[in-house]
Amino acid sequence: MIEDLPTLDDVEIYNKSVLMRIDINAPIVDSTILDTTRFESHIPTIKELEDTRLVLLAHQSRPGKKDFTTLKSHAETLSRLLGREVEYIDEIFSSRAVNKIKSLKKGEILLLENVRFYSEEQLKRSAEEHSNSHLVKNLKSYFDLFVNDAFSACHRPHASLVGFVPVIPSVVGRLVEKEVSALTTAIKSPGKKVFILGGAKIEDSVKVMKNVLKKNIAEKVVLTGVVANYFLMLSGIDLGDVNKKTVEENKEGIDDEEMKELFEKYKNKIVLPIDFGIEIDGVRKDVSIEEFDGSHRIMDVGIETISMLSKEIPKYDAAIINGPAGVFEDERFTLGTSEILKAVAKAKFSVVGGGHISSAARMIGIDTKMDHVSTAGGACIRFLSGEKLVALEVIKEYWNKKWRNRV
Numbered sequence: 001m002i003e004d005l006p007t008l009d010d011v012e013i014y015n016k017s018v019l020m021r022i023d024i025n026a027p028i029v030d031s032t033i034l035d036t037t038r039f040e041s042h043i044p045t046i047k048e049l050e051d052t053r054l055v056l057l058a059h060q061s062r063p064g065k066k067d068f069t070t071l072k073s074h075a076e077t078l079s080r081l082l083g084r085e086v087e088y089i090d091e092i093f094s095s096r097a098v099n100k101i102k103s104l105k106k107g108e109i110l111l112l113e114n115v116r117f118y119s120e121e122q123l124k125r126s127a128e129e130h131s132n133s134h135l136v137k138n139l140k141s142y143f144d145l146f147v148n149d150a151f152s153a154c155h156r157p158h159a160s161l162v163g164f165v166p167v168i169p170s171v172v173g174r175l176v177e178k179e180v181s182a183l184t185t186a187i188k189s190p191g192k193k194v195f196i197l198g199g200a201k202i203e204d205s206v207k208v209m210k211n212v213l214k215k216n217i218a219e220k221v222v223l224t225g226v227v228a229n230y231f232l233m234l235s236g237i238d239l240g241d242v243n244k245k246t247v248e249e250n251k252e253g254i255d256d257e258e259m260k261e262l263f264e265k266y267k268n269k270i271v272l273p274i275d276f277g278i279e280i281d282g283v284r285k286d287v288s289i290e291e292f293d294g295s296h297r298i299m300d301v302g303i304e305t306i307s308m309l310s311k312e313i314p315k316y317d318a319a320i321i322n323g324p325a326g327v328f329e330d331e332r333f334t335l336g337t338s339e340i341l342k343a344v345a346k347a348k349f350s351v352v353g354g355g356h357i358s359s360a361a362r363m364i365g366i367d368t369k370m371d372h373v374s375t376a377g378g379a380c381i382r383f384l385s386g387e388k389l390v391a392l393e394v395i396k397e398y399w400n401k402k403w404r405n406r407v
Contacts, residue, residue: 005180005392006171006399008048008147011407015106016144018052020045020173021160023150023375024074025060028067033077037362038152040081041375045149045173046109047082053104055143056086057160059116059153068116075111086111092118093138101142115160122158127394130163140167145407149173151180152354152376154391161391169403170395175375180392182372183383186351191317193218194347195384196309196340198225199323199356200246203253207385208322213266215386219316222271222309224301224325224336226250232272232289234260240294271309275302277326277333284332300326300333301340310339314346322353322381328360338364345369353380 022042027034046054056078061068075088086109091097097112104110115121120133130136136159146164148154149172153161164170172180186193195218197205205227212218223231229239230247234256239247263270275288277300286302301309313319321344325336337360344350350370352361355377361367374380379389 004396005177006395006403007177008045008171008173011145011169011171013049013145014051016052017055017101017104017142018049018145018147019055019057019139019143019164019168020049020147021057021150021153022173023152024058024071024078025152026074028060028069028073031069031073033073035359036077036081037358038375039074039077041175042149042173043081045147045175046078048174049147051106053101053106054109055101055104056109056111057115058111058150059121059160060114062116062122069114071111071114078109078111082109085109089113093135098138098142101139115158118159120159122156124157125159126157127162127166127398130157130159131166133159133163135159136163136167140164143168146170147173148391148395149175150391151176151374152379154376154389155379155382155387157390162394165394165398166402169407170398172392172395176392178372179374179376179380180383182351183374183380185349186318186320186372187212187217187384189318189349191348192315193318193320194220194222194313194316196222196224196313196319196321196344197227197323198223198321198325198337200226200250201323202227202230202247202251204381205323206254206259207381207387209270210262211384211386213262213269218269220269220271220312221266222313224273224305224340225323227323228273228301229298230254231259231263231270234263235272237289238294239292239298240296242297243294246297273301273305274308275304276300277302277336279332298326299330300328301336303335306336306339310343313340313343316347318349318351319344319347320351320353320384322355322357322384324356324360328356328363334360334364338366341366353377353384355380 078086278296328337
């Protein structure tokens with residue numbers, strides 16, 4: 001909960017030297033950044049720190065990926081969105097980078113190179129172990145404060161996320177504050193809640209399901225996408241080889257027997273599709289489960305399912321959606337995801353998880369009607385699953401035992 005985390009309200013920031021971890025990891029094609037949503041999400045924190053000497057740490061992709069590249073264009077994008085210069089240096093903790101940090105004046109912003117260019121960044125180590133890394137030892141002396149505003153990376157025990165916390169007073173930024181507050185409200189606020197879980201990765205949905213059902217957080221759990229197909233198959237419905245193959249490709253880490261027990265125990269709370277949208281001769285056709293012969297790939301929930309959910313979801317005090325209902329990128333099969341999102345927006349409190357479903361919300365223009373659209377994929381899933389986010393736990397731990405009375 002956010003009241004357990006130290007924020008910018010707990011420290012003096014004027015004229016301080018601040019190191020801030022952000023997450024501006026973005027889709028890139030031909031050196032062009034395609035989505036600036038995460039950049040925009042950090043602007044409130046960056047603007048609040050305008051009277052500091054601000055250095056930014058960030059990553060882009062990971063080694064081996066095509067979009068694993070420098071942060072030069074990221075600095076240019078941030079500069080454009082902020083309306084002020086964000087200088088970039090193509091090094092992280094070299095003497096040249098350190099000299100640049102030392103020469104910063106109040107109000108100046110510097111973005112260091114992609115922190116994942118540093119080979120030890122992604123090692124799974126404790127905060128204490130990371131605090132002895134070259135990254136931390138070479139930079140820690142030049143900062144008064146460390147700010148973690150990278151909510152979407154907070155489930156990772158990486159050097160730039162946890163390593164500075166034992167050695168520099170550390171708080172969270174406004175984006176982390178906003179995310180934690182909204183997701184806590186989604187989980188802990190009074191009233192009836194519905195969770196709509198979809199997409200392809202079955203394990204993610206199952207983690208959330210188990211948490212919200214076993215803790216009696218959810219009144220209903222609606223399943224769509226591949227995860228819905230998995231549970232339909234578990235219940236004995238033959239969806240054909242093509243859909244079975246898709247399920248098998250996306251059920252890593254899932255125990256069928258455990259899921260059968262979960263379904264049997266909570267089947268009065270679990271809502272599954274009653275029809276599907278499929279493609280026949282290039283055209284969408286909606287077929288009921290009874291009519292479906294398993295010879296076509298399921299592309300969306302069907303019109304009867306959409307109608308049912310559109311009536312039911314707005315009745316809840318909170319609606320939380322994670323994962324699309326189908327192949328929303330294909331306009332023939334956008335309908336399920338689009339209409340379910342519209343229904344979620346009508347609930348008293350609406351939350352959209354990160355990843356594909358937040359992209360879908362922006363694509364159809366419904367994002368501005370939601371109470372909260374998360375910037376995070378994995379971190380959001382873990383939070384809704386009841387798991388601790390390691391980077392936030394480390395900040396709480398060291399604030400309470402080391403920094404609270406020193407700043």
